[in-house]
Amino acid sequence: MNFTYFIPTKILFGSGSFNALAKEELPGTKALVVITAGKSMRANGYLDRLLSMLDAKGIGHVVFDKILPNPVLKHVHEGAELARANGCDFVIGLGGGSSIDTAKSIAVMVKNPGNYWDYIFGGSGGRKPLSEPVLPIVAIATTAGTGTEADPWTVITKEDTNEKIGFGCNQTFPALSVVDPELMLTIPPHLTAYQGFDALFHAIEGFIAKIATPLSDAYALKSIELLTRWLPVAVRDGSNLEAREQVAIASTLAGMVESTSSCTSEHGMEHALSAYYPALPHGAGLIMLSESYFTFFADKCPELFSKLAQTMGVDVAALPEQDRPMAFVGALMDLQASCGVRNLKMSDFGIKAEDMPLCAENARQTMGGLFRLDRYRLSPEETEAIMRNAYK
Numbered sequence: 589m590n591f592t593y594f595i596p597t598k599i600l601f602g603s604g605s606f607n608a609l610a611k612e613e614l615p616g617t618k619a620l621v622v623i624t625a626g627k628s629m630r631a632n633g634y635l636d637r638l639l640s641m642l643d644a645k646g647i648g649h650v651v652f653d654k655i656l657p658n659p660v661l662k663h664v665h666e667g668a669e670l671a672r673a674n675g676c677d678f679v680i681g682l683g684g685g686s687s688i689d690t691a692k693s694i695a696v697m698v699k700n701p702g703n704y705w706d707y708i709f710g711g712s713g714g715r716k717p718l719s720e721p722v723l724p725i726v727a728i729a730t731t732a733g734t735g736t737e738a739d740p741w742t743v744i745t746k747e748d749t750n751e752k753i754g755f756g757c758n759q760t761f762p763a764l765s766v767v768d769p770e771l772m773l774t775i776p777p778h779l780t781a782y783q784g785f786d787a788l789f790h791a792i793e794g795f796i797a798k799i800a801t802p803l804s805d806a807y808a809l810k811s812i813e814l815l816t817r818w819l820p821v822a823v824r825d826g827s828n829l830e831a832r833e834q835v836a837i838a839s840t841l842a843g844m845v846e847s848t849s850s851c852t853s854e855h856g857m858e859h860a861l862s863a864y865y866p867a868l869p870h871g872a873g874l875i876m877l878s879e880s881y882f883t884f885f886a887d888k889c890p891e892l893f894s895k896l897a898q899t900m901g902v903d904v905a906a907l908p909e910q911d912r913p914m915a916f917v918g919a920l921m922d923l924q925a926s927c928g929v930r931n932l933k934m935s936d937f938g939i940k941a942e943d944m945p946l947c948a949e950n951a952r953q954t955m956g957g958l959f960r961l962d963r964y965r966l967s968p969e970e971t972e973a974i975m976r977n978a979y980k
């Protein structure tokens with residue numbers, strides 16, 4: 589049971605914590621503020637609030653507002669260039685995973701030479717070590733799902749080669765993160781569900797990954813318990829602040845699972861789907877893979893699945909032992925039904941059945957690292973079969 593614990597992020601959590609940022613010392617004097625190309629950060633007034641706060645602290649700022657839902661490589665380089673041209677010495681990601689992840693990747697590239705892909709481990713990445721420091725990162729989360737506020741990971745897509753690959757190192761943990769559930773009250777129900785399930789899968793995969801420890805298990809099981817109880821409430825009534833709070837802490841805990849354990853090959857398979865279909869929300873892709881994926885793994889680690897079923901409220905003691913692992917898959921499907929996402933279909937997102945072999949191959953090429961952390965080593969044929977079975 590040897591492990592290293594390293595999460596060097598100061599997290600301001602809870603309702604009103606966005607305002608509390610005003611009293612924090614920030615890690616620089618001029619910020620590149622990274623937001624998406626969508627309207628919500630301006631329409632909800634979050635960007636104005638942040639910029640006024642920075643003004644009051646005498647901190648300069650430049651806004652980079654081009655980020656796509658599945659963020660792309662060219663925006664990492666464009667953002668890094670903008671930061672260099674304006675002398676920014678730290679980066680703030682305001683929004684969901686796409687803004688915060690891009691902020692992290694930009695922070696990597698402001699001082700490091702060459703192309704961001706030179707430093708990527710996986711696919712066509714150059715696997716080079718960073719030679720220069722990463723700028724400090726501040727993460728202000730306005731969604732509950734990615735956990736990026738509590739982990740070092742950033743996921744960027746290289747469009748010309750359809751590769752969606754994660755990157756992270758000790759320096760890409762945010763120095764400071766804000767998780768304020770009041771900023772999440774306006775997220776529509778379907779996105780609340782997609783994002784919440786993303787968090788749930790971080791916790792579940794982190795629990796069944798080969799490198800799980802008692803510490804990551806504690807975070808994971810608490811996260812799963814909270815999401816089972818509170819995600820349907822937050823989906824039904826987005827204005828319920830208590831539900832938003834519980835889902836937000838579950839997401840941050842799941843981020844800490846990603847920092848202390850790892851996702852598994854389910855995430856690898858999803859990255860392939862959204863690399864080819866950038867309009868596919870990450871959480872929706874995971875939901876659509878999940879029944880096939882976890883059914884395959886149920887007899888590979890039955891005790892862990894039984895524990896997951898119990899954590900999701902199944903009375904496992906009342907079941908014959910051989911039925912307990914699949915009771916977890918049943919509970920997962922029930923939770924999807926109560927969040928209105930039980931019948932998502934890949935075909936509704938334009939995905940074609942004949943793409944499955946290509947996506948399975950892509951997943952193994954780009955995110956092979958996650959396949960090595962499964963408790964059972966999937967063959968190429970099994971990977972493809974899981975994806976084919978998930979297709980509707």
Ligand SMILES: [Zn+2]
Nearest residue numbers: 734786790870
């Ligand atoms: Zn994820």
